[in-house]
Amino acid sequence: MHIAVSGNIGSGKTTLTEKLAKHYGWKAEYEAVDNNPYLPDFYADMKRWAFHLQVYFLNSRFNQIKKIQENEYDFIQDRTIYEDAYIFAANLHKSGLMTDRDYENYQSLFESMIAHVKAPDLLIYLRADIPKLVGQIEKRGRSYETTMRIDYLKNLNQHYEEWIKNYQEGKLLIIDVNHLDFVENPADFSFVVEKVNREIFGLFS
Numbered sequence: 001m002h003i004a005v006s007g008n009i010g011s012g013k014t015t016l017t018e019k020l021a022k023h024y025g026w027k028a029e030y031e032a033v034d035n036n037p038y039l040p041d042f043y044a045d046m047k048r049w050a051f052h053l054q055v056y057f058l059n060s061r062f063n064q065i066k067k068i069q070e071n072e073y074d075f076i077q078d079r080t081i082y083e084d085a086y087i088f089a090a091n092l093h094k095s096g097l098m099t100d101r102d103y104e105n106y107q108s109l110f111e112s113m114i115a116h117v118k119a120p121d122l123l124i125y126l127r128a129d130i131p132k133l134v135g136q137i138e139k140r141g142r143s144y145e146t147t148m149r150i151d152y153l154k155n156l157n158q159h160y161e162e163w164i165k166n167y168q169e170g171k172l173l174i175i176d177v178n179h180l181d182f183v184e185n186p187a188d189f190s191f192v193v194e195k196v197n198r199e200i201f202g203l204f205s
């Protein structure tokens, strides 16, 4: 079984992925953040590094999916390959931070890859408004994320909502996390687990 957690920057994917993996005994696949060779440069100069970063994420996500699909274990994945293409790359192109030429090249690479990708059995989307995202980004205090503009988060949220509205690849669970704190409040985590239980009941057989 393949579960994926999606959502904007700071929506709490990594924490929820960790907690659900522990709760259900699933293996977890995280985003390449600490060893990412482009991320700090990208935040300093998006136009200069957009294409490089997108190719890096696409490849790293594709390798994760291969691993998940080739394995017999149940996996939970922190962010999907769809978000790289339909949210981040699309937004960079729309905002004029990726040229038409680079975007077309990227899309063609994505199309070649997506033919080999199976959608997750369950997609969990963490919906969060800007104040919640900003609060969580500030709390974790990654230095290179301090230059991030509110507009960037807003545009990403618009892309997320559009994508989720049209998502038909598999089961989808939308969780509004604006008033949830599944780290500090055990009842909030139980609330999420109950929702997930309802969705995965039947997927195990």
Ligand SMILES: Nc1ncnc2c1ncn2[C@@H]1O[C@H](COP(=O)(O)OP(=O)(O)OP(=O)(O)O)[C@@H](O)[C@H]1O
Residues within 6 Å of the ligand: 007, 008, 009, 010, 011, 012, 013, 014, 015, 031, 033, 039, 053, 054, 057, 078, 083, 084, 085, 088, 089, 136, 145
């Ligand atoms: N395709 C992409 N294009 C641009 N930036 C990306 C892409 N994928 C991930 N990132 C950025 O890489 C970093 C990944 O950090 P991390 O894995 O902690 O996730 P996050 O998006 O901050 O979410 P969360 O707080 O929900 O775990 C963030 O700054 C994130 O937005």
